[in-house]
Amino acid sequence: MKSDLLMVVKDLSVHYPNRSALHKISLEILANEAYIILGPSGCGKTTLLYAIADLLTHKACVEGSRIAPRPLKKSLVLQDYGLFPWKTVLQNVMLPIELETRKDDKASERAMFMLKHLKLDAHLDEYPSTLSGGQKQRVALARSWVIEPDLLLMDEPFSSLDALTREQLQEDVLTLFNQSRMSMITVTHSIEEAVLLGRHILILSDEGTLSHEIINPTFNLERARENEAYYEQCIEIRKLLKEDQYEKTALPL
Numbered sequence: 001m002k003s004d005l006l007m008v009v010k011d012l013s014v015h016y017p018n019r020s021a022l023h024k025i026s027l028e029i030l031a032n033e034a035y036i037i038l039g040p041s042g043c044g045k046t047t048l049l050y051a052i053a054d055l056l057t058h059k060a061c062v063e064g065s066r067i068a069p070r071p072l073k074k075s076l077v078l079q080d081y082g083l084f085p086w087k088t089v090l091q092n093v094m095l096p097i098e099l100e101t102r103k104d105d106k107a108s109e110r111a112m113f114m115l116k117h118l119k120l121d122a123h124l125d126e127y128p129s130t131l132s133g134g135q136k137q138r139v140a141l142a143r144s145w146v147i148e149p150d151l152l153l154m155d156e157p158f159s160s161l162d163a164l165t166r167e168q169l170q171e172d173v174l175t176l177f178n179q180s181r182m183s184m185i186t187v188t189h190s191i192e193e194a195v196l197l198g199r200h201i202l203i204l205s206d207e208g209t210l211s212h213e214i215i216n217p218t219f220n221l222e223r224a225r226e227n228e229a230y231y232e233q234c235i236e237i238r239k240l241l242k243e244d245q246y247e248k249t250a251l252p253l
């Protein structure tokens with residue numbers, strides 16, 4: 001196995017009691033890489049993310065394998081932040097450290113660095129109810145980063161934020177990604193977000209198969225939104241999604 005391999009997913013299929021969600025998905029997840037899961041609504045993006053995170057409900061029947069050559073530290077960021085309302089910003093961020101059995105002397109220092117970087121240092125003792133959506137999502141990001149995960153999993157993390165806040169947070173994620181050695185997997189509906197945050201773009205079809213796995217040459221491009229190559233890549237991805245849709249609806253000759 002390659003030394004920088006975090007996980008090998010082989011022939012993964014997931015069946016819920018009333019329907020199947022994924023069909024024979026195979027992929028490799030490498031260290032220090034950025035992955036996107038993109039596809040139409042209901043195609044199984046969240047199911048794939050949860051399968052990788054090992055968080056599928058007990059009702060899901062899973063076939064195939066997910067093999068990690070070494071134990072992985074994983075963190076999950078959800079669309080609705082998942083903060084504890086009775087804990088302050090700092091307490092929310094430090095929670096995963098408290099739950100760890102291993103002593104981590106540098107954790108407080110790391111948490112403070114993260115909170116400062118994400119411009120939350122003036123809100124340490126505030127409760128989530130007093131924060132804006134963007135601030136809450138920053139707390140969730142800081143919390144997921146503080147344990148220095150091998151794999152950061154994000155389920156539509158910015159979809160409930162306004163456009164400017166979303167853009168700022170996407171920049172924050174890229175900066176933190178570039179300063180770390182982790183891999184991240186982001187589920188999104190947005191082609192623009194996919195091209196911004198993913199070097200590997202995995203496109204699922206309506207039937208829950210992996211229809212395309214694309215290497216995005218514009219990933220990590222400086223000031224991507226001011227660059228033509230970024231928009232050309234968005235157009236390419238949009239074409240592939242439309243072709244998938246067309247193939248599905250085309251009448252047989």
Ligand SMILES: Nc1ncnc2c1ncn2[C@@H]1O[C@H](COP(=O)(O)OP(=O)(O)OP(=O)(O)O)[C@@H](O)[C@H]1O
Nearest residue numbers: 016017019021040041042043044045046047048057
């Ligand atoms: N716990 C569950 N029990 C039964 N069916 C489920 C469950 N979770 C998801 N499904 C079904 O599996 C399919 C895939 O769901 P999933 O949430 O993974 O898709 P998605 O691509 O993330 O959707 P969206 O883009 O709308 O969030 C859907 O048809 C959904 O109804």
